[in-house]
Amino acid sequence: MAAPPNNRLQTMLRTAVQSVQWTYSLFWQLCPQQGILTWGDGYYNGAIKTRKTVQAMEVSTEEASLQRSDQLRELYESLSAGEANSQTRRPCAALSPEDLTESEWFYLLCVSFSFHPGVG
Structure with a gap:
């Protein structure tokens, strides 16, 4: 399961991504x-x-990316909890699996990956 966000780590990841446009x-x-x-x-x-x-206010591109990272984490947690509990509520009305791009799906799937020694 995904760990709760760490603000310092999020800042470093954001800086790395934006500096090389990943x-x-x-x-x-x-x-x-x-x-x-x-x-x-x-x-x-x-x-x-x-x-x-309809959004109450405009958000910057940076804020939208941060919100999307959080929404993707919440969606993963909701979907993985749904395997064990079919009564799980949907985390965010603004995000559903139908809304995801291919790169968002790949990002979302990476959350479920784990690597054993010598693999990968």
Whole structure:
């Protein structure tokens, strides 16, 4: 499961992504109990495809990317919890699986990856 966001790490990931104009950055961390690399955090900076929604205020591109990173994390947690509990509520009315671009899907799937020693 994805870890809660770390503001300092989010800032470093955002800076790295924006400085080289990448679509996203991923941070993997060692899970010492299992001896595997698991998702630590990430920052999404790519295209955002959504249905038209009414927003109370304009947000900057940077803020939109940060919000999208958080929405993707919430969507993953909702979908993974849904496997065990079909009564799980949808995390964000502004985001649904139908709204995702291919790069958002790849980013979202990376959250579920883990790597054992010698693999990858």
